[in-house]
Amino acid sequence: MHLFAVPDLPEIGPGDDLAALISERVDLRPDDVVCVASTVVSKAEGRTADLADFPAGPRAREIADRLADLTGDEKDPRFAQAVLEESVDLLMEAPFLLTETRFGHVGVNAGIDRSNVPGGDLLLLPERPGESAERIRAGLSGADAPTGVDTPAATATDTPAVLVTDTCGRPFRHGQRGVAIGWAGIPASRDWRGETDRDGRELGVTVENVIDELAAAANLVAGEGAGGTPVVVIREFDFGDHAGSDNHFREIEGDFVRQALREWDFDG
Structure with a gap:
């Protein structure tokens, strides 16, 4: 081939x-x-989506704070909220988010991309x-x-x-x-x-x-x-x-x- x-x-x-x-x-x-x-x-x-589309709830803020403590870098809880909303199962929440998507794929951050996204902050699968x-x-x-x-x-x-x-x-x-x-x-x-x-x-x-x-x-x-x-x-x-x-x-x-x-x- x-x-x-x-x-x-x-x-x-x-x-x-x-x-x-x-x-x-x-x-x-x-x-x-x-x-x-x-x-x-x-x-x-x-x-495509904006971070503003995902106001962070208590779980997302907790996850973002824990990741920030582990990495020393500030984490946006709105991104954590987007990952949670795009997932049906959270397999790991530290030192990174490993999730299952609605269609069965397991990957980091529900496969959400933050690069090459014209007109938005996020590109969802x-x-x-x-x-x-x-x-x-x-x-x-x-x-x-x-x-x-x-x-x-x-x-x-x-x-x-x-x-x-x-x-x-x-x-x-x-x-x-x-x-x-x-x-x-x-x-x-x-x-x-x-x-x-x-x-x-x-x-x-x-x-x-x-x-x-x-x-x-x-x-x-x-x-x-x-x-x-x-x-x-x-x-x-x-x-x-x-x-x-x-x-x-x-x-x-x-x-x-x-x-x-x-x-x-x-x-x-």
């Missing part, structure tokens, strides 16, 4: 048609995977990035936009798949890498269980998270900071003859790291 960035995309604003902007700049193939950074999806969906991916895919196919992920309009095999990507850190590794937070037209994972290795032994546990791997590859091409290009096309990726599923975010019952975090308190 090979990857390339979609060139010359303009600054994205509320209401912009990302599918049309992409289609105008590249001739897509049916088996392409189009990776779209969540930043431009959020901008098109009007997910898309509310439902799976539906965002479906809408973009429908636009690429020329179909009507779907009303929800359970009734996608873009189901034809001749329509490129779409990933909505973000960057975040991960346990036990330094730095950030690309991840998928929404997807359409491709299974989230491919299941090798029941297949055999080179020695004929049956695989019992191997499930490959394909959309995260593709998102990480796309992030190498997209770049970061001021020089980033927010849309990358992956061409000639072959899913192969494997079982697939949309299992992506780990269920709490089997997430032993999350369970351990709930019993842990930072005392630094």
Whole structure:
């Protein structure tokens, strides 16, 4: 497979048609995977906000004061309030905020961005990035936009798949890498269980998270900071003859790291 960035995309604003902007700049193939950074999806969906939109409550002020004591830097309690409102679970509140978003993604500060946000202080993640991916895919196919992920309009095999990507850190590794937070037209994972290795032994546990791997590859091409290009096309990726599923975010019952975090308190 090979990857390339979609060139010359303009600054994205509320209401912009990302599918049309992409289609105008590249001739897509049916088996392409189009990776779209969540930043431009959020901008098109009007997910910019001001700190003034989040008057701080007692919990947010408490969190901000504790982080300020730990770091020696003043923390805006309105930002803590924004994180709380964008989250359904607060896994850690010190030495940073690790949260679960409404759609199941676990990351720092609910994925809220404070850089490259024209017209606001904050850029929030898309509310439902799976539906965002479906809408973009429908636009690429020329179909009507779907009303929800359970009734996608873009189901034809001749329509490129779409990933909505973000960057975040991960346990036990330094730095950030690309991840998928929404997807359409491709299974989230491919299941090798029941297949055999080179020695004929049956695989019992191997499930490959394909959309995260593709998102990480796309992030190498997209770049970061001021020089980033927010849309990358992956061409000639072959899913192969494997079982697939949309299992992506780990269920709490089997997430032993999350369970351990709930019993842990930072005392630094």
